[in-house]
Amino acid sequence: MSKPVLGLDHVSVSFPVYHGGSRSLKKSLLSRGSAGRIARDADDRITIDALRDVSFSLDSGDRLALIGSNGAGKTTLLRVMAGIYEPMAGAVTVHGRISPMFDIGLGIDGDLSGYDNIRLRGLLLGLSSSEIDRLLPDIAEFTELGDYLDMPVRTYSSGMTLRLTFAVATCFEPEILLMDEWILAGDAHFMDKAQTRIDSFVQKASALVLASHNLDVCRRWCNKGLWLQRGEVRSFGEIASVIESYQAAAI
Amino acid sequence: MPMIARGQKHGHLRLAIQDVIDGAALWRLWGKLGWNDILQRYRRSLLGPLWLTASMAIMVLALGVVYAKILKIALHDFMPFLCVGLLIWGLVSSVLTEAGSLFTGAESYIKQIRLPYSVYVYRFIWAKVIIFAHNFVIYFGIVVYFQMWPGFIVLSTIPGFLLVTLNGLFTSLYLGMISARFRDVPQIVASVVQIVFFLTPIMWKPELLGGHSVLMTLNPFYHLVEVVRAPLLGQEPSAINYIAVILVTGANFLLAAAFFVRFRARISYWV
Numbered sequence: 001m002s003k004p005v006l007g008l009d010h011v012s013v014s015f016p017v018y019h020g021g022s023r024s025l026k027k028s029l030l031s032r033g034s035a036g037r038i039a040r041d042a043d044d045r046i047t048i049d050a051l052r053d054v055s056f057s058l059d060s061g062d063r064l065a066l067i068g069s070n071g072a073g074k075t076t077l078l079r080v081m082a083g084i085y086e087p088m089a090g091a092v093t094v095h096g097r098i099s100p101m102f103d104i105g106l107g108i109d110g111d112l113s114g115y116d117n118i119r120l121r122g123l124l125l126g127l128s129s130s131e132i133d134r135l136l137p138d139i140a141e142f143t144e145l146g147d148y149l150d151m152p153v154r155t156y157s158s159g160m161t162l163r164l165t166f167a168v169a170t171c172f173e174p175e176i177l178l179m180d181e182w183i184l185a186g187d188a189h190f191m192d193k194a195q196t197r198i199d200s201f202v203q204k205a206s207a208l209v210l211a212s213h214n215l216d217v218c219r220r221w222c223n224k225g226l227w228l229q230r231g232e233v234r235s236f237g238e239i240a241s242v243i244e245s246y247q248a249a250a251i
Numbered sequence: 252m253p254m255i256a257r258g259q260k261h262g263h264l265r266l267a268i269q270d271v272i273d274g275a276a277l278w279r280l281w282g283k284l285g286w287n288d289i290l291q292r293y294r295r296s297l298l299g300p301l302w303l304t305a306s307m308a309i310m311v312l313a314l315g316v317v318y319a320k321i322l323k324i325a326l327h328d329f330m331p332f333l334c335v336g337l338l339i340w341g342l343v344s345s346v347l348t349e350a351g352s353l354f355t356g357a358e359s360y361i362k363q364i365r366l367p368y369s370v371y372v373y374r375f376i377w378a379k380v381i382i383f384a385h386n387f388v389i390y391f392g393i394v395v396y397f398q399m400w401p402g403f404i405v406l407s408t409i410p411g412f413l414l415v416t417l418n419g420l421f422t423s424l425y426l427g428m429i430s431a432r433f434r435d436v437p438q439i440v441a442s443v444v445q446i447v448f449f450l451t452p453i454m455w456k457p458e459l460l461g462g463h464s465v466l467m468t469l470n471p472f473y474h475l476v477e478v479v480r481a482p483l484l485g486q487e488p489s490a491i492n493y494i495a496v497i498l499v500t501g502a503n504f505l506l507a508a509a510f511f512v513r514f515r516a517r518i519s520y521w522v
Contacts, residue, residue, distance in 0.1 A: 018432075018521075082364075083365040084363075085519050085520065086516040086519075100363070102363045106364060107360070109287060109291070111290075111294045111295075120283060120284075120287075123277075123280040123283065124364060124366075129279065
């Protein structure tokens with residue numbers, strides 16, 4: 001039995017609601033079924049319990065699918081694993097480098113050239129200059145943008161921009177890969193080439209956590225499932241049985 | 252090495268120190284982001300960032316000529332004083348008034364990717380230093396035009412400037428944090444900064460206060476300006492100037508450290 005690469009131990013996260021009129025917001029949200037619970041903290045502030053007492057661990061090679069309705073806490077859980085939100089209670093333990101892929105367009109500057117944007121994105125991903133230089137030909141080749149890479153990204157079509165961001169986002173070898181569903185939601189628009197690339201990219205990762213509404217994708221890519229409801233774990237285990245209980249509850 | 256993020260009750264100090272060190276190591280990133288912040292504003296304009304220099308030069312010229320007349324001081328005496336004062340004040344006031352959007356402005360980054368929070372602070376101060384450097388060209392113009400040679404005392408500008416920058420780093424850190432939580436703070440800071448500008452001897456010479464110079468001694472901004480301005484004008488800052496600046500730096504450090512250690516993990520919840 002190998003050491004877990006990612007472990008969550010009784011993790012809870014709640015968001016304070018600072019906006020004025022939060023009391024009426026509370027009323028309007030209370031009737032919502034699936035989202036996090038609305039509560040009050042010690043100082044009588046309104047808070048939303050986004051995650052409550054979440055515990056599980058992943059071993060090397062595990063591919064976890066997060067399933068649950070909108071507002072169940074999937075994105076919050078991904079961000080906790082990425083270290084963006086440090087939990088209010090509990091602990092997150094990570095062995096290895098976390099590679100979040102939430103917004104691949106982050107930091108794209110329309111006035112910089114394609115090459116400069118690749119360098120900037122590389123730095124944001126935590127790559128060193130020499131690593132970026134090494135990966136640059138591969139990225140440039142994949143985008144098929146040729147001389148356009150010397151032009152400002154502002155002049156690109158949206159499809160060209162997507163090729164650029166996608167190529168950079170998948171250029172390195174991820175260890176623990178966290179993905180929100182966007183990349184699969186865009187399936188139809190991606191070329192076959194992109195599909196192959198993302199497949200091999202995911203294969204290279206030592207662990208994967210994927211938040212998706214698409215149960216087919218979850219079945220195809222993942223071996224484990226975690227069903228979140230209102231910020232709590234409803235079930236965790238083999239993907240087939242988790243999906244089965246999720247679908248049973250939905251009917 | 253395993254990365255462990257515990258509940259927010261543990262290891263605050265260690266995590267805060269780690270954040271500051273990791274952030275500094277990412278100098279390539281914040282160096283680039285800081286530059287981009289400036290270039291973005293002036294892209295496709297003919298002068299580029301030199302617009303900063305041009306508009307500052309015009310302001311110095313106009314105010315210098317008018318106020319030298321009003322205050323009945325010789326131009327060669329007043330102009331260098333005003334120029335250097337405005338340059339430093341430009342740095343100080345832009346740091347104070349814009350620190351409020353330091354974290355809130357980087358919301359998209361903070362929510363999508365884990366970077367040390369100190370990266371945003373370094374990036375902010377770096378951009379301000381670059382702007383200062385552009386404006387500083389005017390100083391050389393003044394030196395040449397009025398044929399003043401400040402002597403070797405000018406070298407003590409360097410420690411003075413470093414102290415001012417350090418204060419900017421500390422202040423923007425806690426102002427950025429407070430402003431992320433309480434969105435009224437930037438407005439308050441902006442109005443206070445404006446008042447302080449008139450209370451600090453920049454547009455007027457300290458001698459004009461006559462017997463009331465204690466009013467200046469109590470103004471920390473006077474000392475901050477003076478440790479940079481005096482050597483650039485060929486004078487030596489007084490010991491009181493240095494002591495005051497060091498005290499202010501210490502206080503700012505403690506405030507920044509207290510806020511950062513205690514509330515660092517809350518920033519992503521606040522923005």
